[in-house]
Amino acid sequence: MSVDRPTGTRPSHPEPEPELEREPLARPVAAPTDLGSGAAATDTAVTALAARRRAHSSAAEQGDRGIVSPAEWRSRRVRWGLRTSHLVVLAGLVVCGLGPMLWLAKAAVTPTQDTLATPMALWPHGTALQNLSLAWNDVHLSHYFWNTVLVAAGSWAAQLIVATTGAYALSVLRPRWAPMLNAAVLSTLFVPAVVLLVPLYLTVLDTPLVHRNLVNTYWAVWLPAGANAFNVVLIKRFFDNLPREIFEAARVDGAGPFALFFAIVLPMSRPILGVVSVFAILTAWKDFLWPLLVLPNPDLQPLSVRLPSLQTSTELDVFLAALFLSTAFPIVLFLAFQRVFLRSAGLGGAIKG
Numbered sequence: 001m002s003v004d005r006p007t008g009t010r011p012s013h014p015e016p017e018p019e020l021e022r023e024p025l026a027r028p029v030a031a032p033t034d035l036g037s038g039a040a041a042t043d044t045a046v047t048a049l050a051a052r053r054r055a056h057s058s059a060a061e062q063g064d065r066g067i068v069s070p071a072e073w074r075s076r077r078v079r080w081g082l083r084t085s086h087l088v089v090l091a092g093l094v095v096c097g098l099g100p101m102l103w104l105a106k107a108a109v110t111p112t113q114d115t116l117a118t119p120m121a122l123w124p125h126g127t128a129l130q131n132l133s134l135a136w137n138d139v140h141l142s143h144y145f146w147n148t149v150l151v152a153a154g155s156w157a158a159q160l161i162v163a164t165t166g167a168y169a170l171s172v173l174r175p176r177w178a179p180m181l182n183a184a185v186l187s188t189l190f191v192p193a194v195v196l197l198v199p200l201y202l203t204v205l206d207t208p209l210v211h212r213n214l215v216n217t218y219w220a221v222w223l224p225a226g227a228n229a230f231n232v233v234l235i236k237r238f239f240d241n242l243p244r245e246i247f248e249a250a251r252v253d254g255a256g257p258f259a260l261f262f263a264i265v266l267p268m269s270r271p272i273l274g275v276v277s278v279f280a281i282l283t284a285w286k287d288f289l290w291p292l293l294v295l296p297n298p299d300l301q302p303l304s305v306r307l308p309s310l311q312t313s314t315e316l317d318v319f320l321a322a323l324f325l326s327t328a329f330p331i332v333l334f335l336a337f338q339r340v341f342l343r344s345a346g347l348g349g350a351i352k353g
Contacts (some may be wrong), residue, residue, distance in 0.1 A: 012308055034347060096319050101327070108132065108324035112317045131321035141303075143324050148285060148326075151249045155284035156277060158226030164269075168261055171239035172247060182236075188229045197293070200224055207333060221296035225284060231276050238272040239265065249266035278337050285330050 064128055072078045093102055106117050109127045135141050166185070170178050204220045205213055214220040242265070250264050266273070288304045295301050298309075303326040 006128055104324050108321040114174055131317045132248055134318045137323035139322055144303045144306045150218055152281045152284040153301045154222035155225035156280040158222045159228050159280040161228040163231035165234050165312045167235035167239050185229045185232055215294050216297045221291055235272055242268055274337055283332050
């Protein structure tokens with residue numbers, strides 16, 4: 001039975017209101033971890049690290065690889081045997097290379113009788129230092145020495161001017177016909193120098209355009225010396241390694257071909273210019289055949305041409321002193337510039353990075 005409640009009265013115990021169903025809050029879903037891909041990535045990293053270590057170890061082994069392995073170097077017999085062989089080879093090189101020069105220096109201040117009787121003895125009856133002054137004054141070695149300096153200086157200047165300008169045109173300016181000219185320069189390296197003697201001599205007798213005879217003038221030695229294709233190729237290779245960004249920056253700043261050549265290229269090319277200078281001076285200093293042909297006047301001949309003709313009319317000790325003085329200058333020149341020469345032998349670029 002239902003009981004009627006009086007209106008306006010509240011129940012003593014209110015009925016609880018029905019609760020609304022609430023949706024659970026969305027939780028951030030974590031990215032599922034793929035165990036298989038993680039393991040694969042780890043294996044790949046380990047494999048790459050192992051490969052890198054093997055590459056380093058193989059490179060180290062190749063750098064240490066030689067005729068004798070590191071294990072054999074630990075053997076005392078092998079180590080001492082190789083050191084002994086190195087000393088023997090070094091002593092042989094010193095005797096063969098430096099021995100003749102030392103003997104010439106000794107014979108230059110040794111009397112003729114001692115040189116003929118005991119050529120290997122070390123001043124058995126004293127020295128003769130006056131041989132040097134006699135060779136310099138009585139044989140007129142100073143005059144021929146000056147002629148040699150003129151020949152070497154002119155040949156050096158001609159070779160340097162032609163080689164630098166030619167290499168600059170082929171390497172930096174790069175005109176359209178540069179590959180053809182480069183091939184022509186390289187082709188001249190295969191022509192023997194002896195084959196060119198007759199046409200070159202005829203050219204000196206009647207120089208084109210000016211039609212003058214250059215015989216008995218130093219121009220007959222200087223001008224042909226400038227046509228040296230080897231120097232052009234050598235300097236061109238060095239110019240090819242120079243950074244092109246510097247050339248482009250200089251052109252943007254308004255530098256023309258001459259300013260680029262004198263202000264940028266030449267200062268950056270001092271090492272190779274030193275090498276070419278040493279080559280040019282030494283070649284001109286010892287050249288014999290061509291100065292003999294174009295300088296028949298004895299007053300113009302260099303040492304390499306004049307000294308052999310003085311051998312029959314000069315005492316042996318004085319003649320050996322003259323030979324020693326004539327060879328001392330190239331030796332001193334090479335010793336003075338040996339650092340530049342050896343540092344530039346690799347012909348690397350002027351700027352790295």
